[in-house]
Amino acid sequence: MKKISAAFDGLKFSQATLDYAIELASRDHMVINGVFLEDFLYHSFDIFDMVGSQGVSGDKLNRLLRKDRTTCDRTIALFEKICAEKQVSYVVHKDKSFAINELIKESIYSDLTVINVVETLNHYHQERPAPFIKEFLASAQSPVLVVPPVYHSVKRIIILYDGHPSSVFALKTFNSLFPWAKKYPAEVVCVSQRPLALLPDGNLIGEYVRCHYDDLVTTQLTGDPEDVLLDWLKKADPGAVVVMGAYSRGAVSRMFNNSMANKLMEVLDLPLFIAHSK
Structure with a gap:
């Protein structure tokens, strides 16, 4: 059995990444490692969202952090639900340190890493491929399948x-x-x-x-x-x-x-x- 690591931004879930990983895993009895990159420096909000009438608001920050946590949890639950429905073996890794370092480490212990070309691991718009993708490809320790935003079966x-x-x-x-x-x-x-x-x-x-x-x-x-x-x-x-x-x-x-x-x-x-x- 081979191991596919599928990299996900838990705040911006890529359905295409999962679809490609499931197709590959289903064809040859592979296990999917759902790598949810939860970099502690990366959030769905910026500093201006935390500002209240008295400056930076601790209450606002906590609400925003809870919202991000809920989003990530729902994303992981969706991943598990779809894998179970497709009868594909899977594991989940929640990587909470620097995203690039975590993904490179995951690639060491993977037969293949799947990642979407539009991943940025930040909430700013960046032209593809983003610096995150470039840095990962230069240092990846496994083969990498960079997939497009929309899934099409391989033919x-x-x-x-x-x-x-x-x-x-x-x-x-x-x-x-x-x-x-x-x-x-x-x-x-x-x-x-x-x-x-x-x-x-x-x-x-x-x-x-x-x-x-x-x-x-x-x-x-x-x-x-x-x-x-x-x-x-x-x-x-x-x-x-x-x-x-x-x-x-x-x-x-x-x-x-x-x-x-x-x-x-x-x-x-x-x-x-x-x-x-x-």
Whole structure:
């Protein structure tokens, strides 16, 4: 049995995160670890909400804190109710220290971490991906599935490949976690800045992917990866999941650096599977 850690903001519950976690868990008898990040510095209110006629009001603060506590408790109860209805094994962790540190620690003891691309862990609006997501991806100790705000069942696998080991490692990790995915169509996508360039180690990657997927096609694009790949992925069906290599400032390939991943998260509403090669 594998363990999925699904990260939740207890004050702004992500139904899509739970839906994706339940789909993955149901397909392969996984257990869902509901990680409710209750950072003691994070509330649904700001300092102006605590101000009364005599300045900062202790009574107002206590009422606001109780309201947040009630919201978190209801969110956890909803998570437990849905998991029970779907007959999925689950546990609940209430992490009350610094959210980023807690989630990184949870990822150490997880086979996969699922988190919504719109999570911010604060009550201010931030463009996606927020700093919280970027920091977590850079330090995560498990593969991460960054999911969109709206759930769509997985029906197609898009494999971003650049010939570097990190892209193959991500695919190996994905295959190991989700052996059931082999029944779905798969597409290996590579971008070259030179027209008619050969697919890097084309025979080897084709042979490997065909060991796992019967319905396979290969697509080679030409141009700047950050432009060409984004335009191509925007046309993908909602049921596709994108598999890519490490989220790293030091990545050699322009297909697998944090700038590319950030752009994908910014504009795409597709699940993005990211695995670091240690």
